[in-house]
Amino acid sequence: MTCPRLLPPLLMCLAVSACGGSGSGDPPAQAGASPPTPVAAPAPAPATGAPVAAMPAAVTVKQVTAGLSAPWSLAFLPDGSMLVTERRGSLRRVDPAGQVSAPLGGVPAVYAVGQGGLLDVVLGPGFGADRTIFFTFSEPDGIDSSRTAVARAVLGDTAISDVQVIYRQTPSRPGSIHYGSRLVFDRDGYLFVTLGERGEQERAQDLATTQGKVVRIRPDGSIPPDNPVFPQQAAVPGIWSYGHRNPQGAALNPATGVVWLSEHGPRGGDEVNRILPGRNYGWPRITHGRDYSSGVPLGEGTTAPDVEPPLHYWVPVSIAPAGIAFYTGDKLPGWENSLLVGALAGEVLVQLHLQGDTVVAETRHLETFGERIRDVRQGLDGHPYLLTDSGRLLRVVPR
Ligand SMILES: [Ca+2]
Numbered sequence: 001m002t003c004p005r006l007l008p009p010l011l012m013c014l015a016v017s018a019c020g021g022s023g024s025g026d027p028p029a030q031a032g033a034s035p036p037t038p039v040a041a042p043a044p045a046p047a048t049g050a051p052v053a054a055m056p057a058a059v060t061v062k063q064v065t066a067g068l069s070a071p072w073s074l075a076f077l078p079d080g081s082m083l084v085t086e087r088r089g090s091l092r093r094v095d096p097a098g099q100v101s102a103p104l105g106g107v108p109a110v111y112a113v114g115q116g117g118l119l120d121v122v123l124g125p126g127f128g129a130d131r132t133i134f135f136t137f138s139e140p141d142g143i144d145s146s147r148t149a150v151a152r153a154v155l156g157d158t159a160i161s162d163v164q165v166i167y168r169q170t171p172s173r174p175g176s177i178h179y180g181s182r183l184v185f186d187r188d189g190y191l192f193v194t195l196g197e198r199g200e201q202e203r204a205q206d207l208a209t210t211q212g213k214v215v216r217i218r219p220d221g222s223i224p225p226d227n228p229v230f231p232q233q234a235a236v237p238g239i240w241s242y243g244h245r246n247p248q249g250a251a252l253n254p255a256t257g258v259v260w261l262s263e264h265g266p267r268g269g270d271e272v273n274r275i276l277p278g279r280n281y282g283w284p285r286i287t288h289g290r291d292y293s294s295g296v297p298l299g300e301g302t303t304a305p306d307v308e309p310p311l312h313y314w315v316p317v318s319i320a321p322a323g324i325a326f327y328t329g330d331k332l333p334g335w336e337n338s339l340l341v342g343a344l345a346g347e348v349l350v351q352l353h354l355q356g357d358t359v360v361a362e363t364r365h366l367e368t369f370g371e372r373i374r375d376v377r378q379g380l381d382g383h384p385y386l387l388t389d390s391g392r393l394l395r396v397v398p399r
Contacts, residue, residue, distance in 0.1 A: 058334070058399055059349075059365055059396050059398060059399055060366075060399045061386065061394040061395065061396055061397065062397055063098075063394055063395075064393040064394060064395055065094060065098035065099075065392070066390075066392045066393075068084060068086060068092070068094075068100065068387070068391040068392070069088060069090070069391055070086055070087040071084050071085065071374065071375070071387040071388075071391060071393065072085045072086065072087045072117070072118065072120065072374055072375065072387070073085045073119060073120045073135075073374075073375050073387070074121075074375050074377045074385060074387055074393070075121045075122055075377070076123075076377065076380050078128065080095075080380060080381075081093055081094060081095045082385075083121050083155070084100075084121075084387070084393065085118045085119060085120065085135065086103075086117075086118060087116075087118060087119070088112045088117055089107060089110045089112050089117055089137075090103035090104075090107070090118065091118065091135070091160065094393060098393070101158075102158070104155075104156075104160055105159030105160070106153065106159040106160040106161055106163055107160065107163075108137065108139070108151065108163060109140060110137040110138055110139070110140070111137075111138040111139065111140040111176070112138075113138075113176040114176025114177055115176055115177050115178065116137075116138030116146055116176045116179060117137065118135065118137045119135070119136040119179060120135060120136045120181050120183045121133060121135040121136075122134050122135075122183045122185065124152065124219060125185050125189050125219070127155075130154070131154050131155045132153070132154055132155075133152070133154075133160065134152050134166075134183055134191065135150075135153070135183075136148060136149065136150050136151075136179075136181040136183060137149055138179050138181075139165070139168065139172075141172035144174050145172045145173060145174050146173070146176070147168055147170070148169040148179045148193075148195055148196070149167065150165070150166050150193055150217075150221070151163055151164060151165045151166065152166055166219070166220060166221030167193060167215070167217055167238075169195050169210045170210050170236065173198040173211070175199050177196075177199045177246075178245065178246040178264075179195075179198070180193075180194040180195045180244070180246055180248065180263075181193075181195070182194045182247065182249060182250035182323075183250070184250045185252070186252060186257060186259065187252075187257045189218075190216050190217070191218070192214055192215070192216050192250065192259045193214065193216075194244065194247035194248075194261055195213050195215065195244070196211070196244070196245065196246035196247065196248075197211040197212030197244070197245055197246065201284040204242060204244055204245065204283045204284060205242065205243055205280070205283075205284075205285060207230050207232045207235035207242060208232070208234040208236060209236065212242060212244045212283060213239050213244060214239075214241045214244065214259070214261070214275050215239055215240055216238065216240040217238055223237045223238045227277070228240060228241075228277040230278070240277055240278075241275050241279050241281060241308075242280055243282045243283050243285070243286075243307065244261075244263055244273075244281050244283060245263050245264055245265065245266075245284070245287075246263055247264075247273075248262065248263070248322045248323070249261055249262030249263075249321055249322050249323045249342070249376075251325050251326055251339070252326075253274070253326060253357075254326050254328050256357070258274055258275065258276070259274075259275045260272060260273065260275065260311075260326075261273055261275060262321035262323075262324050262341055263281075263283075263321070264321065265287065265288065265289035265318055266287075266290065266291065266292055266298065266318075267289060267290045267291065267292050267318060268288055268289050268290055268314065268316045268317060269288040269289025269290070269298075269314070269315060270313060270320065270321050271310035271312070271314075272310060272311050272312040272313070272321070272324070272339065272341070272352065273310050273311060274308075274311055279308040281307065282299075282304070282307040282308070284298055284299050285304070285307070286300060286301060286302060286303060286304045286307040287299050287302065288310075288313045289315075290316070311357065311359055312352060312359040312362070318345055318346075319341075319344075319346030319350065320343055320344035320345035320346060321341045321342070321343055321344075321346075321350070322341075322342045322343070322344050322374050322375060322376075323341075323374060323376045323377070323387070324339055324340060324341050325339070325340045325377050325378050326338070326339055326340075327340055327351075327378060327384065328378065329378055329379075329381075329382030329383060329384070330382050331381070331382040331383050331397070331398070332383075332396070332398060337354045338351045338354060339351075339352040340376045340384055342373030343372075344373065344374065344389070345372070347369065347370055347371055348365060348366055348369070348373070349364070349376065350362060350364055350365075351363040351365060365396075371389070371392065372389040372390070373387070374389055375387040379395065383395045383396055383397060384396040
């Protein structure tokens with residue numbers, strides 16, 4: 001289903017609900033929960049934080065496979081094959097021709113409920129020598145409680161081995177939303193982990209938890225001594241930035257070496273952020289988002305001197321941004337200096353045009369495609385690849 005963006009206000013509200021349009025990117029299974037009540041329309045506002053470019057879509061997709069189940073993340077192996085996580089707990093290999101392997105053995109038990117399960121996967125910086133991969137999952141902890149966990153393991157042909165959990169979000173919480181959970185290695189080999197606020201929004205401002213935080217750790221899970229220092233005595237070691245809601249996309253900017261992320265707003269207020277050490281990204285105090293049911297603005301406002309503003313945001317309708325990737329390939333002319341953002345509720349591939357760290361325009365591709373896009377990665381062949389909630393792996397090619 002596509003979400004027309006230019007609708008009369010009341011229809012707009014209904015369209016948001018019909019799209020399962022929760023900014024939190026709830027899986028389709030949860031989209032049937034009580035929809036937001038249509039209310040008086042918010043005041044007219046620009047659709048995004050930057051002009052929507054009038055450029056027509058210049059790409060289409062070629063299907064690699066449709067044989068996946070709720071795939072969440074994709075990592076390219078040096079031989080051109082791919083590792084794919086499936087949310088319900090399977091890790092599979094997909095060869096370039098689209099052949100999908102049986103689930104690899106050795107994956108730990110995951111809390112595969114709601115948004116939880118087996119989530120991100122990346123290769124370690126030394127993969128060529130040590131075959132080490134890193135992945136995230138919602139780790140069960142008692143009855144109906146779970147936490148985002150980061151593990152490392154050695155990749156074999158049919159199984160992973162030497163699985164070690166190197167980091168756990170604290171505390172474990174009930175419920176099954178907002179795990180965050182993307183992994184990015186920077187140029188120095190530090191591992192950034194995005195952690196959602198688990199639906200407890202005030203905790204994003206509480207440095208005594210790692211809910212709604214980005215943490216920076218070493219590949220063995222230890223905390224680097226040069227992480228930011230916070231004045232609060234109770235601050236949990238490892239925090240790099242805070243005030244995040246549910247960051248489900250992250251990538252290293254190839255021009256600057258700084259981690260960027262996408263995060264879901266509530267009703268409007270999805271963001272792209274550049275993650276700087278020690279900074280507060282505002283949620284839920286400073287946000288462009290509105291309350292799901294009442295439509296009233298949340299928090300204290302949209303800017304504050306002590307809060308890092310987003311580089312880009314979406315209002316009044318959330319696109320529900322998930323995986324992101326900087327495009328550095330040569331297969332799509334004119335796509336240089338772009339950040340690609342997969343949209344769940346929005347069911348589009350968003351191209352943010354960059355000049356330095358500034359988003360100067362937005363183009364929406366695949367608008368009639370009707371797929372929730374969970375992850376975007378650039379392949380070794382220079383093409384973007386997409387994972388959809390319907391189970392497809394797709395290569396983006398010029399039209
Ligand atoms: Ca923010």
